[in-house]
Amino acid sequence: xxxxxxxxxxxxxxxxxxxxxxxxxxxxxxxxxxxxxxxxxxxxxxxxxxxxxxxxxxxxxxxxxxxxxxxxxxxxxxxxxxxxxxxxxxxxxxxxxxxxxxxxxxxxxxxxxxxxxxxxxxxxxxxxxxxxxxxxxxxxxxxxxxxxxxxxxxxxxxxxxxxxxxxxxxxxxxxxxxxxxxxxxxxxxxxxxxxxxxxxxxxxxxxxxxxxxxxxxxxxxxxxxxxxxxxxxxxxxxxxxxxxxxxxxxxxxxxxxxxxxxxxxxxxxxxxxxxxxxxxxxxxxxxxxxxxxxxxxxxxxxxxxxxxxxxxxxxxxxxxxxxxxxxxxxxxxxxxxxxxxxxxxxxxxxxxxxxxxxxxxxxxxxxxxxxxxxxxxxxxxxxxxxxxxxxxxxxxxxxxxxxxxxxxxxxxxxxxxxxxxxxxxxxxxxxxxxxxxxxxxxxxx
Ligand code: PHE
Numbered sequence: 001x002x003x004x005x006x007x008x009x010x011x012x013x014x015x016x017x018x019x020x021x022x023x024x025x026x027x028x029x030x031x032x033x034x035x036x037x038x039x040x041x042x043x044x045x046x047x048x049x050x051x052x053x054x055x056x057x058x059x060x061x062x063x064x065x066x067x068x069x070x071x072x073x074x075x076x077x078x079x080x081x082x083x084x085x086x087x088x089x090x091x092x093x094x095x096x097x098x099x100x101x102x103x104x105x106x107x108x109x110x111x112x113x114x115x116x117x118x119x120x121x122x123x124x125x126x127x128x129x130x131x132x133x134x135x136x137x138x139x140x141x142x143x144x145x146x147x148x149x150x151x152x153x154x155x156x157x158x159x160x161x162x163x164x165x166x167x168x169x170x171x172x173x174x175x176x177x178x179x180x181x182x183x184x185x186x187x188x189x190x191x192x193x194x195x196x197x198x199x200x201x202x203x204x205x206x207x208x209x210x211x212x213x214x215x216x217x218x219x220x221x222x223x224x225x226x227x228x229x230x231x232x233x234x235x236x237x238x239x240x241x242x243x244x245x246x247x248x249x250x251x252x253x254x255x256x257x258x259x260x261x262x263x264x265x266x267x268x269x270x271x272x273x274x275x276x277x278x279x280x281x282x283x284x285x286x287x288x289x290x291x292x293x294x295x296x297x298x299x300x301x302x303x304x305x306x307x308x309x310x311x312x313x314x315x316x317x318x319x320x321x322x323x324x325x326x327x328x329x330x331x332x333x334x335x336x337x338x339x340x341x342x343x344x345x346x347x348x349x350x351x352x353x354x355x356x357x358x359x360x361x362x363x364x365x366x367x368x369x370x371x372x373x374x375x376x377x378x379x380x381x382x383x384x385x386x387x388x389x390x391x392x393x394x395x396x397x398x399x400x401x402x403x404x405x406x407x408x409x410x411x412x413x414x415x416x417x418x419x420x421x422x423x424x425x426x427x428x429x430x431x432x433x434x435x436x437x438x439x440x441x442x443x444x445x
Contacts, residue, residue: 004069004238004239005239006239006240006241007239007240007241010241010244011172012172013236013239013240013241013244013249014249014252014253015172015175016236016317016321017233017236017249017252017253018175018252018253018256018257019170019175019314019317019318019320019321020227020232020233020236020317020318020320020321020322021225021226021227021253021256021257021318022175022178022256022257022260022314022317022318023314023315023317023318023319024103024106024107024311024314024315024318025221025224025225025227025261025318026225026257026260026261026264026314027182027260027261027264027286027311027314028106028283028285028286028311029221029224029225030046030221030225030261030264030265031264031265031268031269031285031286032281032282032283032284032285032286033217033218033221034046034202034265034279035269035272035278035279035280035281035285036217036279036280036282037209037213037214037217037218038206038209038214039201039202039203039204039205039206039209039269039279040200040201040202040203040204040205040206041205041206041207041209041210041214042209042214042217042218043202043203043205043262043265044205045210045214045215045218045219046218046221046222046261047258049218049219049221049222049223049435049439050222050226050254050257050258051254052427052431052432052435053219053222053223053387053390053432053435053436054222054223054226054228054254055250055251055254055424055427056394056424056427056428056431056432057223057226057228057229057390057393057394057432058226058228058233058250058253058254059246059247059250059397059410059424059428060390060393060394060396060397060398060428061228061231061233061234061237061393062233062234062237062240062246062249062250062409063237063246063397063401063405063406063409063410064076064079064234064237064393064396064397064401065233065234065235065236065237065238065240066237066238066240066242066244066246066409067079067401067405067409068238069238070238070328070332071089071231071235071238071325071328071329071331071332071333072086072088072089072092072093072231072234072235072325072328072329073086073087073089073090073329073332073333074086074332074333075089075234075238076088076089076396079396079401079405080396080400081400082400085396085400088389088392089231089329089333091385091388091389092230092231092325092329092389093325093326093329094385095229095230095381095385095386095389096230096231096232096322096323096325096326097326097345097348097349097352098352098377098380098381098385099230099322099377099381099382100152100319100322100323100345100348100349100352100353101349101352101353101355101356101377102353102356102374102377102378102381103315103318103319103322104148104151104152104155104319104349104353105144105148105353105356105357105359105374106283106315107147107148107151107312107315107316107319108144108146108147108148108149108150108151108353108357109137109138109144109147109287110308110311110312110315111147111150111151111312112137112143112144112147113287113290113291113304113308114305114308114309114312116133117294117301117304117305117308118305120301121133122291122294122295122301122304123295123300123301124295125291125292125295127275127276127277127288127292130287130288130291130292131277131284131288133291134284134287134288135284138284138360138361139360139361140361141357141358141361141362144357144358144360144361145354145357145358147357148350148353148354148356148357149350149353149354151316151319152346152349152350152353153346154316155316155319155320155323155346156342156343156346158170158316158320159320159323159324159327159338159342159345159346160338160339160342170313170316170317174310174313174314174317175313175314175317177310178310178311178313178314179260181306181307181310182260182263182264182267183263185267185293185303185307186263186266186267188267188293188297189266189267189268189269189270189271189293190266190270192270192271192274193274194270194273194274195270195274197270197273198268198269198270198271198272198273198274199266199269199270201269201272201273201279202265202266202269212442212443212444212445213443215439215442215443216383216439216440216442216443217383219383219387219436219439220379220382220383220384220386220387221382223382223386223387223390224381224382224386225257225261226253226254226257227318227321227322228386228389228390228393229385229386229387229388229389229390229393230322230325230385230386230389231325231389232321232322232324232325233253233321234325234393235321235324235325235328236321236324238328242412243412243415245412245416245418246409246410247410247416247418247420247421247424267293268285268286268289268290271289271290271292271293272285272289275289275292277289277292283374290304290307291304294307323342323345323346323349326341326345327341327342327345330344330345352373352377355373356373356374356377357374358373359372359373359374359375360372360374387436387439387440388436390432390436391432391433391436391437394428394429394432394433394436395433397428398425398428398429398430398433399429406425407421410424410425
């Protein structure tokens with residue numbers, strides 16, 4: 001690749017990066033993880049993880065990406081003082097393919113729900129009927145596999161169009177729209193009968209809920225939601241302009257991402273309690289709760305179509321970033337054309353995505369360590385690979401990279417003087433790697 005792409009505008013770069021972070025992680029995964037792990041205490045530990053681990057890892061990835069302007073392997077090869085470290089990049093590519101596989105299954109569910117909403121298939125249902133509808137759908141092998149494959153095809157079409165025309169344009173328009181809609185739904189939830197029970201579940205920490213599993217889960221959720229540890233943000237930063245402020249972009253990503261997760265919680269939990277759904281229902285939580293919310297609203301069918309359509313957009317701006325990490329790798333390391341690289345990424349994701357889709361039906365009996373393939377991919381990628389990746393990037397930037405280079409990147413060669421520079425570098429070097437290690441040890445012991 002001779003001429004490397006850059007995002008056309010500063011806003012475009014931020015919108016695409018925030019678009020990568022904001023996705024199903026916030027709206028689908030955060031409520032169900034919080035629901036399974038006791039609400040308020042989970043939120044508290046989650047916020048701590050975003051602050052002490054998430055932001056430092058975002059910054060570390062940004063520094064590596066923009067200093068090298070390469071894919072993860074190329075970047076590590078170019079910047080590392082030691083040979084062989086670039087092999088770590090292969091792990092990132094593996095993790096990105098794992099995430100693509102289970103994530104596209106949920107994106108497929110969203111497509112099904114868009115179609116159901118358009119056809120009016122959810123109107124007049126009780127909560128019980130909504131739950132049955134979801135169960136029937138995910139157990140049907142053809143339907144869920146078909147939607148997963150269809151989703152990956154759409155993802156492929158956008159990827160093929162490349163950076164500026166595909167990714168940037170889509171993010172610019174649709175992300176703000178999602179925020180507005182989410183606010184409207186939060187407002188609506190505040191008028192539900194069990195609003196206080198829902199809000200106090202989310203915001204009142206019950207410290208007896210803190211357990212090793214919960215803390216590992218909160219860390220995994222923070223990494224997953226911020227898109228860190230996988231080299232997605234590294235790859236995007238390789239397309240940033242020289243005068244973009246890395247620290248400002250990192251803060252924007254963390255703030256927006258966290259806000260959207262909290263808004264999703266405010267939207268979902270009052271409804272969970274008002275409609276008698278169990279907060280620990282797991283991955284199906286929002287698919288059981290949302291239809292009930294829409295039903296009780298005037299012109300609910302229309303809201304449903306809009307909401308699922310925007311959720312779909314939020315999801316696809318994230319899958320594009322996951323795919324982009326491996327596509328940049330295939331293009332630059334293996335010399336593939338962009339089109340072929342996108343195709344390879346799509347085909348591999350289709351094979352494993354279909355297997356993950358079947359985890360809820362015919363393959364539900366196939367488990368490894370007590371987890372179905374879907375659960376296993378999610379668990380291993382989010383709770384193990386991403387934090388390990390994050391720790392690696394922090395150690396790399398904090399200890400192995402030339403200090404001057406790091407400072408140059410963070411101050412744009414001395415033209416910026418960010419106030420938080422020193423504490424941030426301290427977090428990258430010490431706090432984040434130690435905290436990640438501590439959580440792992442706590443989880444294992
Ligand atoms: N952060 C994305 C979301 O919240 C998912 C994601 C994970 C994207 C890892 C890139 C890397 O939906």
